[in-house]
Amino acid sequence: MNPVEEQRVVSALQALTGGLVVTQEDTIKSYEQVTSRLQPPSPRRRIAAAALVAAAAIVAVVVVRDVVADDTAAPPPADSRESTPADALRAALTPDVFSQSDDQFLRGTTPANADLEGLWMSREPHGGFALLMDAEGNYVGPSPSDRLLAGTYSLKGETLTWHMADDGGCARHNSLVHHTSPWLAAIAEDGSLRLRYANVGTSTCSVGDEHEVWDRLGPGATPLGDFLRDSIPALEWRQSTALPPRGLMYSPETGRMVEVLARGRYRHYDSTLALDPAEATDVGRLDGSRDRVDVTCRGGGTSGTLEQAVIPAVADITPPLTAYRFTPEGGGCADGIGAATVWVVLATYI
Known part of the structure; x- marks a missing residue:
């Protein structure tokens, strides 16, 4: 597990526990408790279930017949549930992006430096990491002082290349100082930055192995x-x-x-x-x-x-x-x- 992956795990645990300290012993104990509960349920009586299904079918036929016969029946009530911020976010962002084909995943406009400046957050399942970029081609994450990722980036056509600096913690840890990492990039219709690793294999010092999605927080109004x-x-x-x-x-x-x-x-x-x-x-x-x-x-x-x-x-x-x-x-x-x-x-x- 590299430092970026470790940082994502720590972020998730601290969010779920409200900042409490989680030890390795706690993690192992929780894993054992969860796995012990993942047992198949006891079998149910199929005869009783079949009888219930048959009874439900009879009732359904009667109800349908009565509704069809009554042309003046009131329409079913509309969904009156109040929309939530989560609903608005789901509506604004494209769902299931990581299940898309590469062509669909990278559908969008070719990014320019001005499109990348600001604060970004990685989308699940790689959530829990922040990245800052400016229009001059610099990047750092997760923050200006805690520089786990740091360096410059360059754009050439649809390729965004990270140039890892010697003050980036992950690059030092993995002996990748001055290493370059090319990714195919697009700004999708929902405003997210889509990245797919351009080389064969998986990337090091990245949030995702081969695919990443970043949602902007600012500046300006954004869905996230x-x-x-x-x-x-x-x-x-x-x-x-x-x-x-x-x-x-x-x-x-x-x-x-x-x-x-x-x-x-x-x-x-x-x-x-x-x-x-x-x-x-x-x-x-x-x-x-x-x-x-x-x-x-x-x-x-x-x-x-x-x-x-x-x-x-x-x-x-x-x-x-x-x-x-x-x-x-x-x-x-x-x-x-x-x-x-x-x-x-x-x-x-x-």
Whole structure:
């Protein structure tokens, strides 16, 4: 398992457990419990089932006959279920993309550098990873400081090539510094970036082995950004028992980003176009206990309460995502992490 795969597993476990620590022993125990339950159910009595089916068929014939005879019967009620943010996201994005043929998968327009700039999130089943790109041909992921992936990219026709830099953790781990990785690329009708590995075999230092789909979060309005923002009102909040994990958080209400670093340090960015830690607009530290969180920043500091909730997964699109809400008691740090806004954890770093 390479570092990118390990990072995706950690992200999924932390989202599902609300940030609790999951040990290897917990994972093994859970696996044994699940496998022990995957036993075939006891057989049912076929005679009784057949009798029930026969009775149901008789009732159905009577009902159909009565309905046909009555031309004035009222039509069945329309589906009155209120549409949810998840419904809107599923409607906006093409479903089952990984089951498509290569021609269908890469159907779209040839990307230009301007089409790639911003913050992107990998689509399930490779969810739990963030990538930042700019129009000058630079990329980093999952965040400006935690550079598991880093380097430059180039576009030539329908081919996007990653050029791995020496400050990318995965490239160093796999002795791939200055290695190039070519992918066929297209911007699909739903706005997603589709990538298919152009070489034979599987790719190293990538989110997917041969196929990847990336959905943009910002800048600007996007289906995924709208989904996160519109999911906030229905979240069930509870007091957080721990500070946010090390990783990248995004505010769907403001379009800003926060990196949580080691020992509670953080960097705040005003936009999704920041790839360099030097572009942080605020820095400080988070410190707290079960009942209270203290935040320092360039403007001073503030205190308040921290709550967390989980945005449910959307099948084949997003994993469950942990959200944090900080409610300040004072006015310090009001323009940064201390603002009364919701932060969604996009990716956590090992």
